[in-house]
Amino acid sequence: MAPQGSRAPLEFGGPLGAAALMLLLPATMFHLLLVARSGPARLLGPPPYLPEPEALWSPRALLLWLTWLGLQVALYLLPARKVAEGQELKDKSRLRYPINGFQALVVTALLVGLGVSAGLPLAALPEMLLPLAFMATLTAFIFSLLLYLKALILAPASALAPGGNSGNPIYDFFLGRELNPRICSFDFKYFCELRPGLIGWILINLALLLQEAELRGSPSLAMWLVNGFQLLYVGDALWHEEAVLTTMDITHDGFGFMLAFGDLAWVPFTYSLQAQFLLYHPQPLELPMASAICLINAVGYYIFRGANSQKNSFRKNPSDPKVAGLETISTATGRQLLVSGWWGMVRHPNYLGDLIMALAWSLPCGVSHLLPYFYLIYFTALLVHREARDEQQCLQKYGLAWHEYCRRVPYRIVPYIY
Numbered sequence: 001m002a003p004q005g006s007r008a009p010l011e012f013g014g015p016l017g018a019a020a021l022m023l024l025l026p027a028t029m030f031h032l033l034l035v036a037r038s039g040p041a042r043l044l045g046p047p048p049y050l051p052e053p054e055a056l057w058s059p060r061a062l063l064l065w066l067t068w069l070g071l072q073v074a075l076y077l078l079p080a081r082k083v084a085e086g087q088e089l090k091d092k093s094r095l096r097y098p099i100n101g102f103q104a105l106v107v108t109a110l111l112v113g114l115g116v117s118a119g120l121p122l123a124a125l126p127e128m129l130l131p132l133a134f135m136a137t138l139t140a141f142i143f144s145l146l147l148y149l150k151a152l153i154l155a156p157a158s159a160l161a162p163g164g165n166s167g168n169p170i171y172d173f174f175l176g177r178e179l180n181p182r183i184c185s186f187d188f189k190y191f192c193e194l195r196p197g198l199i200g201w202i203l204i205n206l207a208l209l210l211q212e213a214e215l216r217g218s219p220s221l222a223m224w225l226v227n228g229f230q231l232l233y234v235g236d237a238l239w240h241e242e243a244v245l246t247t248m249d250i251t252h253d254g255f256g257f258m259l260a261f262g263d264l265a266w267v268p269f270t271y272s273l274q275a276q277f278l279l280y281h282p283q284p285l286e287l288p289m290a291s292a293i294c295l296i297n298a299v300g301y302y303i304f305r306g307a308n309s310q311k312n313s314f315r316k317n318p319s320d321p322k323v324a325g326l327e328t329i330s331t332a333t334g335r336q337l338l339v340s341g342w343w344g345m346v347r348h349p350n351y352l353g354d355l356i357m358a359l360a361w362s363l364p365c366g367v368s369h370l371l372p373y374f375y376l377i378y379f380t381a382l383l384v385h386r387e388a389r390d391e392q393q394c395l396q397k398y399g400l401a402w403h404e405y406c407r408r409v410p411y412r413i414v415p416y417i418y
Contacts, residue, residue, distance in 0.1 A: 010166060011175070011389065012258075018174035022257055026137050029270050033129055035371060036276040043371040051130055061131035065139070071111075072196045075104035076186070086180075086245045091158045095180055097187060097245060101194050101238035108199055112206070123214050125207035126279060129269060136265035143264075144173060144257040147188070151177035151254075161254030176254025189255035192263040193244055194237060200268035202234050208275040212282075222285045222364035226274045229297050229361050236305065243312050248386070252393065274365055274372045283366040290364070297360035304353025307342040311350070314338060329408070331401035339408045346411045348390070351383045355413070387412055 012018055031047050038048035080098035088094055116122050125132075148169075151160065161179040166172055181188045205227045209219045219227075237244075244250055253259060314323040318336060327344070328336035342349040358376045365372035391412075394402045412418055 010171065011163060015166075015168045015171040018171045022174060022261075025261060025266060029133060029137075029266060030130070032270055032273055032371075032374060033133060033276070036273060037280045041277065041281055041369050041371045043369075043374055056131055056134040058128070058131035058135075061128050062135050064128070065132055065135040068200065069139075069196055071108070072104065072199065073186075073191070075107055076100070076191050076195060078103065078107075082242070084242045084245060087251050089158070089179075095182075095187065096185070097190055097242075099242050101241040102235070104195060105199055105202075105235065105238050108203070112203065116210075122203075122207045123210040125204065126211050126276070129204070129276070133265060133269040136269065137261065140257060140261035140264050143188075144176075144260045147181050147255055147260070148173045148177060150181060155181075162252055163254065165254075172254075172256065174257045176256025176259065179252075179254055180250075181255050189259060190244075190250065192255075192260060193249060194241060197263045197265075197267035198234050198237060201271050202231055204268055204272040205230055205275045208272065208279045212279050215279075216282065220278065220282055220285065221287075221290055222283050222366075223275060223278045225285070225290060225293060225364045226278065226361060229357065230271070230275075232297075232301065233357065236301075240308065240312070243308060246312075246315060248390065248393075270378075271375060273375055274361055277365050277369070277372045281365075281369065283364065283368075285364055285366075293360050293363045296363070297357055300353045300356030300358075300360060302353070303342070304350050304357060307349035307353060310342050311338070329401050329405055331398040333397060335398075337398065337401060337405045339405060344409055346413055346415055347406070347409050348383070348387055348413050351387065351413045352415075354383065355380060383413065384418075 012021060030051075032043075034047040034049070034051070035041055035043065040048070076098065078100060080100035081103065082099040083096050084099050085094040085096055112120075112122065155178045159178055159180065161176055163175055165177055180190075209223050209227050212219045212223050249259060310323060310326075313320050314326070314336075318324070318328075323338075323341070326338055327340040329339055330336060338344065346352060355376070358379045362373045362376050394405075398405070
């Protein structure tokens with residue numbers, strides 16, 4: 001065990017904060033699922049009712065959930081169009097990752113299309129969201145426990161994550177002890193990061209759209225917009241799947257309950273909140289307003305994609321003509337920090353694009369309810385917290401060069417505001 005002095009400082013309020021989040025996050029997810037279908041649809045206040053145990057436990061939902069996970073595992077194991085190397089690890093090795101997430105999305109879409117044309121009742125899926133969310137949450141708890149025990153018993157010290165080895169079982173269970181838990185070449189964290197939850201989110205959105213078509217004759221313009229915007233976002237993430245290998249989730253955070261629950265349960269059942277709201281609370285949307293919302297989403301996507309592409313191009317090849325002319329700051333580690341282009345505007349321009357898109361996803365739901373704006377509120381809090389974690393890590397890694405970067409680029413996410 002590492003000596004106390006070498007351990008990373010505790011995050012998320014330490015063991016107490018971790019325990020609270022393990023209760024609060026699932027409770028929040030179920031609260032949102034319940035209030036989205038209720039008449040008042042109030043974000044704040046008690047849920048309209050508490051579900052009976054039989055409303056949560058369903059053998060049919062369990063079978064459907066395990067089939068979904070099995071399908072995504074099978075698609076992960078298919079031959080990939082490319083195999084990429086991850087960041088250098090403590091032991092100087094690099095893990096290899098299949099780049100076939102977009103392929104999994106396309107094959108899933110084809111299979112679902114064939115199923116629907118053959119009579120698969122996909123529009124019935126919204127009625128199963130509660131038991132499916134329960135199965136996903138149960139899976140996250142059991143999976144996290146197995147990962148914790150695997151890290152405790154089998155993982156060498158070189159395989160442990162920087163932050164999930166405090167010695168406190170609650171905190172380490174939440175954050176994850178092992179950085180890249182694998183069986184042979186199957187990487188659990190990388191698989192969960194972009195596959196079952198993200199593609200599941202799009203499938204739930206589609207099911208809600210189909211159910212609205214059954215109820216009202218055709219999907220509303222607002223429902224089409226939410227589905228289209230979020231499909232673009234997920235498709236983009238999977239098309240640029242290799243970029244996830246340099247994110248904090250992969251390079252720094254262990255794989256514990258925080259990421260397992262987030263990937264498997266929180267993303268599909270919470271991020272589909274706008275589509276859930278629109279099914280039970282249809283909103284009129286005129287073409288001029290829809291056009292304005294599309295423009296807002298396009299601006300957000302332009303910033304998000306432009307910033308991420310610039311960063312990824314620079315990391316792959318600083319001599320690339322697209323980024324060779326950008327101004328940089330040298331660091332003691334030998335790496336360069338971009339201080340022009342998108343990354344000279346604010347320190348996290350990709351977060352700015354993300355937040356603008358989050359606003360565009362909520363606007364089709366009108367302004368009469370706060371509930372559809374939960375994603376925007378939550379995502380703002382998440383990105384501000386993540387930005388603070390980024391800052392701390394960059395300060396430790398780059399030292400004086402990071403101070404100089406912050407002086408040159410004073411705004412964190414929103415120019416002239418924050």
